[in-house]
Amino acid sequence: MRKKIIAANWKMNQTVADTESFLTDFRLEVEDVSGVDIVIAPPFTSLAKISELLGGSQKIRTAAQNMYYEASGAYTGEISAQMLRELYVKYVILGHSERRQIFGETDALINKKVIAAIESELKPILCVGETLAEREADRENEVLETQLRGSLAGVTAEQLAEIVIAYEPVWAIGTGKTASTQQAQDCHLHVRKVLAELSDAETADKVRIQYGGSVKPANAAELLAQPDIDGALVGGASLDPRGFAEIVKAGVTA
Numbered sequence: 001m002r003k004k005i006i007a008a009n010w011k012m013n014q015t016v017a018d019t020e021s022f023l024t025d026f027r028l029e030v031e032d033v034s035g036v037d038i039v040i041a042p043p044f045t046s047l048a049k050i051s052e053l054l055g056g057s058q059k060i061r062t063a064a065q066n067m068y069y070e071a072s073g074a075y076t077g078e079i080s081a082q083m084l085r086e087l088y089v090k091y092v093i094l095g096h097s098e099r100r101q102i103f104g105e106t107d108a109l110i111n112k113k114v115i116a117a118i119e120s121e122l123k124p125i126l127c128v129g130e131t132l133a134e135r136e137a138d139r140e141n142e143v144l145e146t147q148l149r150g151s152l153a154g155v156t157a158e159q160l161a162e163i164v165i166a167y168e169p170v171w172a173i174g175t176g177k178t179a180s181t182q183q184a185q186d187c188h189l190h191v192r193k194v195l196a197e198l199s200d201a202e203t204a205d206k207v208r209i210q211y212g213g214s215v216k217p218a219n220a221a222e223l224l225a226q227p228d229i230d231g232a233l234v235g236g237a238s239l240d241p242r243g244f245a246e247i248v249k250a251g252v253t254a
Contacts, residue, residue, distance in 0.1 A: 002205075002206070002207075002208050002230045003035070003036065003037055003208070003230075004035075004036045004037065004208075004224060004230055004231045004251035004252070004254060005036070005037040005039060005164060005208050005210060005230065005231035005251075006036060006037070006038055006039070006231050006232050006234065006244075006247055006248045006251045007038075007039035007040070007041060007063060007091070007093075007125060007164075007166075007210065007231065007232070007233050007234065008039065008040045008041060008234050008238030008239075008244055009041045009063075009065065009093060009096070009212075009233055009234065009235050009238065010040070010041060010042050010043060010046075010065075010238060010239060011043075011065070011098070011235060012043060013043070013239055014042055014043060014046060014239065015045075015046070016045060016046050016049045018046075019042055019046040019049050019050055019053075020049060020053060022239075022241050023050065023053050023054070023060075025241035025242070026060075026241035026244065026245060027060070029241060029242055029245030030059070030060075030245050030248055030249075033059075033245075033248060033249060033252060034059075034252070035252050036231075036248060036251040036252050037061065037231075038059060038060045038061065038248055039060070039061050039062070039063045039090070039091050039125075040060060040061075040062060040063065040238075041062070041063035041064060041065050041091070041093055042062075042065075043065070044064065044065070044079060047062065047064065047084070047087045047089060048087055050062055051087045051088045051089075054088075056088065061090040061091060062087070062088060062089050062090060062091070063089065063090065063091035063092060063093055063125065064079070064084045064089050064091075064092045064093070064122075065092075065093050065096070066079075066092070066093065066094070066096075066099060066113075067079055067080060067081055067084060067092050067094070067113060067116070067117065067122075068080055068113070068116075069109075069112035069113045069115070069116040070116075071116075081116055081117055081119075081120035081122050082120060084120075084122060085120060085121070085122065089122065090122070090123060091122065091123045091124070091125050091164070092113075092117050092122045092123070092124055092125065093124075093125045093127065093166075093233075094110055094113045094114055094117065094124050094125065094126050094127070094151075095107075095110040095113075095114075095126050095127045095128065095147070095151055096127045096168070097127060097129055097168055097170045097173055098173075101170065106150075107146070107147055107149075107150025107151050108150060110126070110150070110151045111150060111151050111152070111153050111154070114126060114151055114152065114155065114163070115154060115155070118155070118159050118162075118163075123162055123163065123164065124163050124164070125163075125164045125165075125166050125210070125233065126151055126152070126163055126164070126165050126166065127165075127166045127168050127212070127233070128143075128144050128147040128148055128151070128165065128166070128167060128168070128191070129143075129144070129147075129167055129168040129169045129170050129173075129212075129213075130143040130144065130169055130170060130171075131143075131170045131171060132170070132171035135169065135171060140169075140187060140190075141187075141190050144167070144187065144190060144191055144194065145190075145194050148165075148191065148194045148195070148198070149194070149198065152198060155198075156199075157199035157200060157203040158203075160195065160198065160199050160203055160207060161199075161203050161206045161207060163207065164207075164208050164209075164210060164231075165191055165195070165207060165208070165209045165210070166209070166210040166211075166212050166233040167184070167187050167188055167191055167209060167210070167211055167212070168211075168212035168213050168233065169183075169187070169213050171213075172213030172214050173212065173213050173214070173235065174214070174235060174236060175214060176214055177213075177214060178213055178214045178215070178219055178223075179211070179213060181222050181223060181226060184211050184223055184226065184229060185226040185227070185228055185229060188209045188211065188226065188228035188229050189228045191209055191228075192204050192205070192207070192209065192228055195207055208230035208231055209228060209229065209230050209231075210229075210230060210231040210232055210233045211223050211224075211229050211231075211232055211233070212232060212233035212234070212235070214235075214236075215232045215233075215234045215235075215237060215247060216237040216243065216247070217237065217243050217246035217247055217250070220232060220246070220247040220250035220251070221250040221253065221254060224250055224251050224254035225254045231251060232247060232251070234247055
């Protein structure tokens with residue numbers, strides 16, 4: 001059985017003070033919860049504070065929302081894997097659709113970041129997903145395969161087993177629209193099929209695949225009950241400590 005992983009992606013939200021307030025409330029909500037991995041990805045400005053507050057907690061782990069593939073240098077505005085490791089960051093979100101769409105990140109660039117993260121012992125949460133136009137053209141499987149093959153080039157089977165994949169249909173992110181349970185399951189199954197082709201069936205079966213795209217307390221349980229959905233990458237709903245805790249608890253019972 002793959003352990004569910006529920007991750008909060010706060011995007012460009014939450015100040016340091018907001019982060020402290022959130023954690024105070026959220027930890028009370030999940031103090032009796034076990035059997036699920038909980039991850040919070042705050043803005044870079046809150047990483048030091050969340051690390052301080054969690055104090056090496058094994059229950060709630062920290063993720064970064066992005067990183068650069070070089071260790072250091074003249075890369076204004078970027079942050080390296082080593083800098084993240086110093087703040088006890090465990091996971092890093094890579095290839096999010098907003099990075100692909102707004103900032104023009106390609107599969108080749110994301111692949112460099114994935115390799116750099118692995119080499120620095122960070123666990124990538126690799127995002128893949130199709131746009132509405134690609135979905136309407138019945139190209140979602142083709143798009144997912146292209147993104148996976150490009151972003152995971154050079155990754156060994158052993159390394160792949162430690163990566164988390166997040167399937168996020170672009171048309172469902174921040175729109176209030178959610179892929180139907182069957183649509184989500186079908187795409188997760190296809191992702192696992194491609195992973196098996198990139199490695200082997202045994203490795204693909206170990207990889208946790210999250211669903212992201214307007215996940216909220218009302219739909220989390222149904223989505224997480226699907227056989228190939230191993231967690232959720234939660235955006236807007238993760239800004240509310242009680243609501244996010246409900247999604248975490250849905251991961252325990254799924």
